[in-house]
Structures are given as structure tokens and as C-alpha cells.
Amino acid sequence: MDAPMSCVQCGHPHPVPITRRPRRPRYSCRSCGAVFRDAIVDRERPAPIGRDPLSAFMPERMVRWVREHDPVTDAPDRVTLARWYKDFDALVAAARSSPEARATVERVSELPVDRLPVGVPAFSKVCGALRATCYDAELAAARLGGADFILERVGHVRHWLATVGRSTTWLEARPAPPPARAEVEALLAARDWYTTEQVRALFRALFGVDKGPSVAGVLERFGDERVRQALLAYLESGARPLREAVAAGLDAG
Incomplete structure (x- = not known):
């Protein structure tokens, strides 16, 4: 069984397996030292997105959801991409209390619902932080809090600004x-x-x-x-x- 995508405590990617023999293997985080069991070893993970063009602009769980729920383009404009981020963030937040939303997220996400972030800065706020810092990903992420999920979002939004969204930059x-x-x-x-x-x-x-x-x-x-x-x-x-x-x-x- 593959290791979990990230630490359940700090979110650091690719924890180290301690043993694979138990039914629920144990892992150790190289960043914070947490030791934990994989809560999703018995659940089939979604297939990797591979070369889907949208995966440059958003995480794979969001790509799967977009492909299921919205007529899409491979080169979304600012309004479209902002709407996708807003709606997916709302879906993840609703999954904490809505069985229907939870089932949807579980179907598309490589991570369990309870390990997905709630309250990640909105698309427009990430654009603003990148604009203010001359499109420096590390500086922008630090302004927004610096957590791993924020770094992930900043990286995707910056890539959109560097390519499809270049016309929106100063x-x-x-x-x-x-x-x-x-x-x-x-x-x-x-x-x-x-x-x-x-x-x-x-x-x-x-x-x-x-x-x-x-x-x-x-x-x-x-x-x-x-x-x-x-x-x-x-x-x-x-x-x-x-x-x-x-x-x-x-x-x-």
C-alpha cells in the first residue's frame, strides 16, 4: 500500500512508512515527528489525473470535481477559475456536516475529508498577494499564512497567472x-x-x-x-x- 499523501498533523508530504505489515500501516512524519496510521488504506483512491491541463491550475481533487460538474475549458479565464475555487471550497466546508457533500468530496479526493483544509484564502486573495509581491510564490504564501495547502494554492494560481492569466497581471x-x-x-x-x-x-x-x-x-x-x-x-x-x-x-x- 502506498504511503498517505501527507502528514495528518502538519500536512508535510510523503511521510515515511514504519511498517506495512499491520492491516493499517503506521507512518512517521519527517517534518513534525508525528506517528500515525493511514485512515484511508481500505478506501480506493481516485485515479491520478495525469496530463489533464487543468491540473496545472488546481489540485487533482478539484480537477476531478470540475470535470464532473461543469462544462469546462482547458484555459479558464479569471471569472471561471475564481468561481471554481469558490464553489469547491464551499463544497469542502459543507462536507463537514452534509452527507451528500461529503460523499462527493470522498469520491474525488485523494485525501480524507477531515484532512482537507477549510478557510484557505480565496482565489482573488491569492492573486492579490502574488500581485503585491511581484509574483513571488514564497513571499505571497508567507503573507497568507504559509501552510502547505496555501503553498499548493499559491503555486497553482501563480502558474495560471504565468500562462493563461498573463493578461491580468500588471x-x-x-x-x-x-x-x-x-x-x-x-x-x-x-x-x-x-x-x-x-x-x-x-x-x-x-x-x-x-x-x-x-x-x-x-x-x-x-x-x-x-x-x-x-x-x-x-x-x-x-x-x-x-x-x-x-x-x-x-x-x-
Whole structure:
């Protein structure tokens, strides 16, 4: 029998089997040290999704449910994907008390209902965290709590933003007018950027947009000195190395 997908206590993936001989094998978690038995060894697990295109944008349990319940496309738009996440989250929450919802989740999920998360940040909130942090998955997940199921969701949503949803990112926004040289020089002299005008000048110089990530997200992702060097590069040649770094990161992801 294969090992459970994740630890029942902390959610860390691929716990280590201690013994396979009992009817219900025991496992040990390499992350938190928990020792537990597999509660689902007697239940047939759903077949793997394999190469289904939707598995890039959501966990396999959700792919199975979507394929059963909704006329689908392999390239969902923002409205459609947000609705799928909202409805599936509601189904998982209802499964705690509704036998019908529980039966549905048990049919599609590789994990028992009681090990599935309730209260994972909504699709729109994950998009917001990624937008604010220049689409850095680790920083976005940390902002949202950092649990394994959050990391899973951030990874899927980021992949959608990098591919099908690329047009919704601030990288694809209409180019903003260039900032005045004096505005950029003032940014280099300032200790912080607080005013609306300063933030707009910062985003125009670094990314060529009026509205982009959060200032805190930019500093978290790149640091003060790298931002300063990027502003100098813009003054010298009009280059935007941080924009290029964000775009390359999404391309690679």
C-alpha cells in the first residue's frame, strides 16, 4: 500500500512508512515527528489525473470535481477559475456536516475529508498577494499564512497567472507615461516613499506602470540596494531590470 499523501498533523508530504505489515500501516512524519496510521488504506483512491491541463491550475481533487460538474475549458479565464475555487471550497466546508457533500468530496479526493483544509484564502486573495509581491510564490504564501495547502494554492494560481492569466497581471497593463527625471532623482534622495505621487513615480521608473505591486512587496522581493540600483539604471539608460526579473520569473514558472 502506498504511503498517505501527507502528514495528518502538519500536512508535510510523503511521510515515511514504519511498517506495512499491520492491516493499517503506521507512518512517521519527517517534518513534525508525528506517528500515525493511514485512515484511508481500505478506501480506493481516485485515479491520478495525469496530463489533464487543468491540473496545472488546481489540485487533482478539484480537477476531478470540475470535470464532473461543469462544462469546462482547458484555459479558464479569471471569472471561471475564481468561481471554481469558490464553489469547491464551499463544497469542502459543507462536507463537514452534509452527507451528500461529503460523499462527493470522498469520491474525488485523494485525501480524507477531515484532512482537507477549510478557510484557505480565496482565489482573488491569492492573486492579490502574488500581485503585491511581484509574483513571488514564497513571499505571497508567507503573507497568507504559509501552510502547505496555501503553498499548493499559491503555486497553482501563480502558474495560471504565468500562462493563461498573463493578461491580468500588471506586467501586461497599459504602459504609463515615463516619470520626470527630477521625480526619479527625488526618489533616490528620499528615505521612504509615502505619497501617491512618489509611489506612482517609483512604479513608472521600475516597471513602466501606474499601478503595480505594493511598495513593501517590491522591497521584500528585491531589497533597498537593488531598488536603488534599478532607479540609477533607469536614469542612465531607461532600463528596467526589476521588471525584466519579474517577467523572467513568471516565464520560468
